[in-house]
Amino acid sequence: DGGITQSPKYLFRKEGQNVTLSCEQNLNHDAMYWYRQDPGQGLRLIYYSQIVNDFQKGDIAEGYSVSREKKESFPLTVTSAQKNPTAFYLCASSIRPLTGDTQYFGPGTRLTVL
């Protein structure tokens, strides 16, 4: 069953802690993306990766880090430097980067900072 999986669905952390959100896809897509969604706003791009071992900052990369060691995996770390980390985080992938290929989304992880 092909698709994009994100885990966990809900995540809680204390202030000052780093936390890593998982994103895995078995669609054989080259490109992967992380977005942040806040109430009443459109999705904002955090980071994206066009190929293994490569990634680029999006519009709101400060306080976040990523890695792309495998084609299937694109984990996102929310660091303590992120001032307002409580949000819904969405991972997406597309066949190829920077083209008119549809991005397909995972189910999301809701992060709450206590």
Added chain:
Amino acid sequence: GESVGLHLPTLSVQEGDNSIINCAYSNSASDYFIWYKQESGKGPQFIIDIRSNMDKRQGQRVTVLLNKTVKHLSLQIAATQPGDSAVYFCALLLEGQLTFGSGTQLTVLP
């Protein structure tokens, strides 16, 4: 840069009626447009897309219309059903990145 706006944050329709959700954009260089549906607590789901060389595309119960002259995109849902209740948002591709609108919450009334 690109700005994307939806005309209405909320829309209520009677079950069985047609729904029309609108989206306006600012950059005429955008050449690929997507509509997504997002149910509460879930990730966005692709509905339909259209490229700038077209002005209309139809899917199952959905139609997307693109008016490049006025930079306007719309999603029409025929015979709206309770399962259509969700947030709908448009996304535009420009310089390799998607820019998303904030979404319209569609509520289907019985």
